[in-house]
Amino acid sequence: MNTIGFKTLLSKETRRFLKVPGQTVAQPVITTALYFLVFGFALGGRVKELDGISYVRFIVPGLVMLSLIQNSFLNTASSMFIAKMQGTIVDLLVAPLSPGELLTAFTLAAVIRGFLVGSIVWMVAAIFTGFSIAHPLWTLLFALMVSIEFALFGLVVAIWSDKFEQLNLIPTFVITPLTFLGGVFYSAHMLPEPWATITKANPVLYMVEGLRYGILGQAHSSPWVGLILTGVLTAVSGVAVWVMLARGYKLRG
Amino acid sequence: MPPLAVETDALVKKYPKVQALGGVSLSIEPGEIFALLGPNGAGKTTWISIVCGLTRATSGHARVLGHDVVADPMAARRVVGLVPQEINFDPFFTPREVLRFQMGYFGVQPSNDRIEELLAALALSDKADVSSRELSGGMRRRLLIAKALVHRPRVAFLDEPTAGVDIALRKDLWNYVRKLRAEGTTIVLTTHYLEEAEELADRVAVIDHGRLIAVDKPEVLLRQHGKKRIRFTFDAPVVAALPARLLALGATLENGGTSLSCPLEGDASEVLAAAAALPARVVDLRTEQPSLEQVFLALTARVERRA
Numbered sequence: 115m116n117t118i119g120f121k122t123l124l125s126k127e128t129r130r131f132l133k134v135p136g137q138t139v140a141q142p143v144i145t146t147a148l149y150f151l152v153f154g155f156a157l158g159g160r161v162k163e164l165d166g167i168s169y170v171r172f173i174v175p176g177l178v179m180l181s182l183i184q185n186s187f188l189n190t191a192s193s194m195f196i197a198k199m200q201g202t203i204v205d206l207l208v209a210p211l212s213p214g215e216l217l218t219a220f221t222l223a224a225v226i227r228g229f230l231v232g233s234i235v236w237m238v239a240a241i242f243t244g245f246s247i248a249h250p251l252w253t254l255l256f257a258l259m260v261s262i263e264f265a266l267f268g269l270v271v272a273i274w275s276d277k278f279e280q281l282n283l284i285p286t287f288v289i290t291p292l293t294f295l296g297g298v299f300y301s302a303h304m305l306p307e308p309w310a311t312i313t314k315a316n317p318v319l320y321m322v323e324g325l326r327y328g329i330l331g332q333a334h335s336s337p338w339v340g341l342i343l344t345g346v347l348t349a350v351s352g353v354a355v356w357v358m359l360a361r362g363y364k365l366r367g
Numbered sequence: 368m369p370p371l372a373v374e375t376d377a378l379v380k381k382y383p384k385v386q387a388l389g390g391v392s393l394s395i396e397p398g399e400i401f402a403l404l405g406p407n408g409a410g411k412t413t414w415i416s417i418v419c420g421l422t423r424a425t426s427g428h429a430r431v432l433g434h435d436v437v438a439d440p441m442a443a444r445r446v447v448g449l450v451p452q453e454i455n456f457d458p459f460f461t462p463r464e465v466l467r468f469q470m471g472y473f474g475v476q477p478s479n480d481r482i483e484e485l486l487a488a489l490a491l492s493d494k495a496d497v498s499s500r501e502l503s504g505g506m507r508r509r510l511l512i513a514k515a516l517v518h519r520p521r522v523a524f525l526d527e528p529t530a531g532v533d534i535a536l537r538k539d540l541w542n543y544v545r546k547l548r549a550e551g552t553t554i555v556l557t558t559h560y561l562e563e564a565e566e567l568a569d570r571v572a573v574i575d576h577g578r579l580i581a582v583d584k585p586e587v588l589l590r591q592h593g594k595k596r597i598r599f600t601f602d603a604p605v606v607a608a609l610p611a612r613l614l615a616l617g618a619t620l621e622n623g624g625t626s627l628s629c630p631l632e633g634d635a636s637e638v639l640a641a642a643a644a645l646p647a648r649v650v651d652l653r654t655e656q657p658s659l660e661q662v663f664l665a666l667t668a669r670v671e672r673r674a
């Protein structure tokens with residue numbers, strides 16, 4: 115075990131996003147505040163209640179989920195991809211850092227960023243809707259699992275991408291659609307058939323539902339379903355990243 | 368017997384279109400300064416990359432201080448430092464921060480004294496706290512060297528460490544390399560400045576087209592492949608054809624006939640007598656020592672002809 119090496123990489127990856135707080139922290143907060151204003155208040159005036167909860171409260175878990183997903187994905191994806199592009203990845207590849215240590219340090223830094231932004235977003239929202247959390251443990255568990263999953267996913271995409279366009283492909287065509295269709299701003303139950311059924315195949319739905327259960331105390335699907343699904347996805351992504359790093363896929367020629 | 372610093376057995380690397388290494392076996396002793404020479408595309412960087420674990424060999428084995436780079440990569444990497452040929456820098460961080468990280472990655476507790484020492488050794492002290500973006504090309508190269516050495520590797524690989532570094536700093540760098548060797552570090556380097564290799568290296572390997580064509584002490588290579596020459600300067604051009612015995616020795620007229628250059632092997636008296644007999648007065652006489660550059664060109668040209 116290279117404990118010093120692991121800690122150093124973790125601290126570097128964390129400092130990387132803390133060095134540009136405007137980009138990594140303030141920007142997502144502003145975006146979320148805008149969503150909150152536009153969807154929560156403007157629309158909320160008409161929608162009033164969803165599943166028996168005021169609309170502004172209803173969208174809080176979705177907004178937190180949105181920032182967790184975006185920030186944890188972006189942190190690993192951009193850090194790994196930039197390191198590949200500017201050649202600094204060599205500094206890590208020659209060092210005695212095992213695939214597991216690389217994976218954990220990158221992922222953990224991304225989880226920290228996800229949690230940092232996610233909690234700021236939640237606090238901004240809580241000012242308007244109240245600071246209560248129905249099931250703190252479920253909330254933390256879902257936040258953690260989702261951050262880990264998307265951090266790992268970010269690594270997969272960044273290692274695989276040779277060009278910037280490829281890196282953007284996944285967020286644009288996969289993550290953003292799945293997130294928005296995952297019931298961030300609405301209840302999947304509102305959809306007419308066949309969309310209600312099709313939506314059930316979207317894994318992000320269960321993550322949003324899980325966090326909604328954690329924060330608001332009610333959701334349409336059992337949190338256990340979300341937990342198992344996210345757990346499986348995380349495990350698969352973890353293995354994929356580990357194999358990529360261990361084999362040096364696209365990293366060691 | 369202590370393990371060799373670096374050992375490669377029949378290292379082969381095939382890329383889809385080219386074979387970069389065609390079976391290179393090399394042994395480098397601990398504490399050596401070893402220079403790897405060869406024209407562009409010879410396979411030097413590929414060899415170093417395999418030994419440092421950045422590239423996988425198609426076949427063959429590589430060991431660093433006895434640790435196989437594939438079977439026991441962590442142990443091998445712990446003792447290695449690499450100056451990659453391609454400059455890289457992270458604009459997010461300052462040289463001081465970068466050195467701290469690099470030390471840590473290698474499992475060494477970051478030390479301010481050590482970082483100051485390297486910044487000073489590579490003339491970067493006054494740039495320690497600026498963004499790496501603000502460094503010149505030569506400074507970036509020097510930062511690369513500092514990064515490779517900060518964790519005190521026992522075997523350091525320097526792939527063209529002086530490209531783009533000016534002469535005064537290059538001299539400082541080589542003095543630093545000698546100091547490292549005195550402390551027991553093994554140094555493997557590639558350079559385009561052959562006079563540097565000649566002066567600095569304990570042993571030299573010449574590779575071309577992925578094959579090893581010579582490995583020896585520079586003085587041995589010079590003795591075996593280099594030719595001493597004798598050069599006469601005349602007071603007036605020699606316009607007549609050279610006599611047969613001078614031609615047989617390989618003599619040629621240069622500078623419009625005002626000088627004569629002839630390889631020197633063993634007996635000089637015959638050349639001297641023949642030159643004295645020419646219809647011009649000898650005003651200067653000089654012998655020229657063979658250079659590694661000459662040897663290098665001769666060795667690589669021979670491969671070229673065979674290919």
Ligand SMILES: Nc1ncnc2c1ncn2[C@@H]1O[C@H](COP(=O)(O)OP(=O)(O)O)[C@@H](O)[C@H]1O
Nearest residue numbers: 367382385387406407408409410411412413414
């Ligand atoms: N990643 C790569 N893909 C394909 N060919 C490569 C790659 N890296 C090096 N080569 C080829 O391998 C040969 C050796 O290159 P290299 O080791 O860089 O030579 P040197 O360092 O001696 O100049 C060259 O023909 C080069 O084009």
Ligand SMILES: [Mg+2]
Nearest residue numbers: 411412413452
């Ligand atoms: Mg090279």
